[in-house]
Amino acid sequence: MKKLAILGSGSGSNMQAISDAIDDGTLQAEILLVASDHAEAYILERAQKKGIPTRLLDCGHYKQKFPAEEQARLAHDLKELGVDLICLAGFMRLVGAPLLEHFPDRIINIHPSLLPHYPGLAAWEQAIADGATESGCTVHYVDAGMDTGAIIAQRKVPVLPEDTAKSLHEKIQVEERTLYPQVIGVL
Ligand code: GRF
Numbered sequence: 001m002k003k004l005a006i007l008g009s010g011s012g013s014n015m016q017a018i019s020d021a022i023d024d025g026t027l028q029a030e031i032l033l034v035a036s037d038h039a040e041a042y043i044l045e046r047a048q049k050k051g052i053p054t055r056l057l058d059c060g061h062y063k064q065k066f067p068a069e070e071q072a073r074l075a076h077d078l079k080e081l082g083v084d085l086i087c088l089a090g091f092m093r094l095v096g097a098p099l100l101e102h103f104p105d106r107i108i109n110i111h112p113s114l115l116p117h118y119p120g121l122a123a124w125e126q127a128i129a130d131g132a133t134e135s136g137c138t139v140h141y142v143d144a145g146m147d148t149g150a151i152i153a154q155r156k157v158p159v160l161p162e163d164t165a166k167s168l169h170e171k172i173q174v175e176e177r178t179l180y181p182q183v184i185g186v187l
Contacts, residue, residue: 002029002184005083007057007091008036012043013173014089014180017051017173021181029184037066064093071098077146078103083116085187088142089180095142099112105143108187110180112172114138114154119147124169132159135168137176139183152187155179 006015015034021027033057044054055077058070075098078086086099088109095107104151113123115138116132127135134157141149155175159168 002033002145002187003082004083004087004184005030005035005078005081005085006031006043006044006047006087006089007094008034008089008092009041010039010043012046012089014087014176015043016046017177018087018181018184019047019052022187024080027181027185032083033078037091043090043181052110059093061159066093068096068097068098071096075099075102078176085140085184087180087184094144094146096144100142100144105141108152109140109142109149111138111140111147112169112176113158114146115140115151122165124172125165126129127159128163128168130163134158135172137172139180153179153183 006018007016018027019031020027029045033053033055034043036044037057037059039056047054047171059067072141079102084106086103086107099107113127115137118126136154139152139184141152143149157169157171157175
């Protein structure tokens with residue numbers, strides 16, 4: 001039984017998909033903790049509704065940085081809990097040495113593009129602005145860079161002439177919600 005921790009900053013639809021896959025028996029895993037850097041993030045509410053323990057990360061006054069001390073505290077507590085895979089799902093801070101060293105090749109992320117294309121923010125807007133004819137989503141290992149870790153799996157989505165950034169994002173998210181639980185199941 002895989003023991004997961006999920007980190008997110010926003011809506012948590014991927015966390016929900018992972019949790020639903022566990023509930024319906026398609027993913028053999030257990031979510032031990034959902035953590036967020038934003039007290040008001042909907043991912044925390046979704047987790048609480050499902051009875052999953054939650055944690056608010058203390059990132060002090062930093063808007064983007066994930067302070068090393070907080071990463072070290074989290075790494076320590078996740079080890080104590082017995083977590084063996086950390087899944088980033090819309091987590092908007094870069095993870096660094098304190099977490100990476102404690103969980104080598106055990107931290108993964110889902111990104112809404114076919115990496116290495118369109119790393120960083122609003123990848124669906126980048127794809128539309130670039131005139132791309134296909135995009136998609138990528139699950140990859142996390143390293144210290146932004147969306148640079150080794151690719152594990154990808155799912156393609158066609159970009160149609162009538163697509164807007166919003167419609168493309170929605171189509172990508174539909175694929176994310178099946179790809180992420182599948183990949184977690186085989187890691
Ligand atoms: C997803 O599109 C994911 O690819 C990106 O952030 C978004 C998170 O959405 N990294 P949600 O919080 O899982 O709904």
